Amino acid sequence: MAAPLLKLAAVNDSDVDARFSPRTIPEQLAEELGADIVAGRRKAGERLIELDLAQTFGVSRGPVREALRILERRRMVDLLPRRGAYVRPLSLKSIADLFNVRLALSLLAAQTMATSPVESYVETLARRCTELNGMVENGDPIAFARVTTRAVRTIAHGSGNELLLELSIDLANQTVWATIWKTPLDYLTQDVRREAADLMAETLEAVRKRDPETAVRSLRVLLENDRDRALAVLTDLRKEAGDLSAISSG
Amino acid sequence: MAAPLLKLAAVNDSDVDARFSPRTIPEQLAEELGADIVAGRRKAGERLIELDLAQTFGVSRGPVREALRILERRRMVDLLPRRGAYVRPLSLKSIADLFNVRLALSLLAAQTMATSPVESYVETLARRCTELNGMVENGDPIAFARVTTRAVRTIAHGSGNELLLELSIDLANQTVWATIWKTPLDYLTQDVRREAADLMAETLEAVRKRDPETAVRSLRVLLENDRDRALAVLTDLRKEAGDLSAISSG
DNA sequence: GATTTGTCAATTGTTGACAATTGACAGGAG
DNA sequence: CTCCTGTCAATTGTCAACAATTGACAAATC
Structure with a gap:
């Protein structure tokens, strides 16, 4: 899961979200992480640790934090205050x-x-x-x-x-x-x-x-x-x- | 609009959101700011500047940022990347x-x-x-x-x-x-x-x-x-x- | 005069360090 | 043996400083 820094994720499939390309870093991270989740590289219920993700993607924890909020909004992760982020199990x-x-x-x-x-x-x-x-x-x-x-x-x-x-x-x-x-x-x-x-x-x-x-x-x-x-x-x-x-x- | 630090906003009206009381700082900020908006103390279309809000509420920009995301999710502010946050006009x-x-x-x-x-x-x-x-x-x-x-x-x-x-x-x-x-x-x-x-x-x-x-x-x-x-x-x-x-x- | 280009202050994005909280585990009391 | 309590590492929350981008204004060009 060694991710090259800033892959610019050219997800240009207009079915996904054509409103604007994911150009901010948090959105790119959310894109990557989301792809990992649906591909099964992150398992349901797995805990996502901010620092790990930050190192994996080569950024600091700030953008990772925002990416997690985005994924929470998309219902792909559960965010428990002070207790971390978890991959939401999709029944x-x-x-x-x-x-x-x-x-x-x-x-x-x-x-x-x-x-x-x-x-x-x-x-x-x-x-x-x-x-x-x-x-x-x-x-x-x-x-x-x-x-x-x-x-x-x-x-x-x-x-x-x-x-x-x-x-x-x-x-x-x-x-x-x-x-x-x-x-x-x-x-x-x-x-x-x-x-x-x-x-x-x-x-x-x-x-x-x-x-x-x-x-x-x-x-x-x-x-x-x-x-x-x-x-x-x-x-x-x-x-x-x-x-x-x-x-x-x- | 000089706000006392951490007012703990005891909004316990179960009609609003009884899932959990707003105990994290960003949520309290979102609560406060949201109240300001509906009360008209922040006008529709007004720009919200992170540093100003941070000083007003006596916290740093981090929590303010997250509060703005929360309000974006609630459709009370528009968040334009690199261009700031604006009070969403409610027609x-x-x-x-x-x-x-x-x-x-x-x-x-x-x-x-x-x-x-x-x-x-x-x-x-x-x-x-x-x-x-x-x-x-x-x-x-x-x-x-x-x-x-x-x-x-x-x-x-x-x-x-x-x-x-x-x-x-x-x-x-x-x-x-x-x-x-x-x-x-x-x-x-x-x-x-x-x-x-x-x-x-x-x-x-x-x-x-x-x-x-x-x-x-x-x-x-x-x-x-x-x-x-x-x-x-x-x-x-x-x-x-x-x-x-x-x-x-x- | 209109349009382009360069500069600058204001503001957002990002970072790394520090503070606070959590959950687990070890040790002791009942 | 079970339950409680204190300690500790791991992790999240917060902060202040730094970097990058934007929009505006002024100067220069056509």
Whole structure:
């Protein structure tokens, strides 16, 4: 785990956090440490000692401290005053909880957007739908999942609710940290993609017609299906390998 | 604004954050500064300079820094890297957004709780309902609002969704910071209290009968009414006084 | 006159040292 | 043997000094 000083972590994947690249040192540290955690190089429940981390990353304890706060905010570490930082154990249940909260927020977004749609976001969503349709036949699952995530984020944007958007992005990132990274997406078969693309199109149509009920209903089916399938995969994975990165039994 | 060092801010109101009393210095600072902000002693958009704050509170910049992160997390300040901290302007719209997000989360909680209720939380909720009923006739609005908040929090507990609970508490605190503090609750007339108590009882009944649909429907009416009434009051207030603490026009 | 460049004070970012607290362990009392 | 108590190393909390960046203002250039 000997880390080269200031790796500048070129995590430019716009699905992770496109608001700004992680240019401050604490954010880079949080990025690194977070990656270590999801990759399983830091085990669930493990204590993180500030001085060790500082030496490992070649900085002093100040930035490390701030990085730990960032990771606390992202729910990846528990921070107990005077008693240290610990890698937060991620149970299957807490991942399910995460999906459910995101679902509720996304539905609120859809409802709001369909109540008073803003043209530019509707257009963007339409583009995403087109992309999705194009990926039904020949797209790879990863790209499809990415675009789906983007479409949902577009809806969050379209709600015009800043808080909702902020929370959605945070929670989507947490989901990435928690699951998608290195999780097989084989369940996104062509049939499943077809269904998802259709449901997203349905949502779009409902938004255009200012029909919040339908928009919510369509998106709900889409997201509930995705949630259930993703959780099923994770459950299976956990059954196979007792230790799966940071995912504990709980 | 000459603050006595370490005022130990005995904010023991369990509605604010009962998880643990603010015993670390950064949290006390965040408490103080937050109070200053909602009271209008720090104006919206005002820049907060670390050294000034440190001297004002009689500590060094380290704890001030952490306090600012805490307030950033609570959405009370904007933190721009290398460019300082600013009191976040709270527009009426952002307060409305806050209400809507809380509403969505509370409904998810109700749905989940009604799907698989846990006896102890159902009992607690029943107690809250009894309290509310007792306050219809002679209770004061503030106490009534407090108990309502607690009932909703009980539902969040009852969902068994840790993330949901955490977010709910955070956002409820933000609502307190943003609005309730010093906001007249005259709109909680006896009629309104009667209706609210009834709706809460209806929600409780639905939970007992494992009827998520009804639970969600009842709670939705209750919370939407409350939201609309609170926002109306805030709108009026802003009309009267151009500057109302930290609430800007936006 | 408008735009660019250089300088400077103010402020944030970072560091290393010091203080305070914690949890564990050893020793002694019941 | 169990429980309590005092000591101690490990670790977190805090501080004050130093380094780096920013934004503003002035001077120079076109």
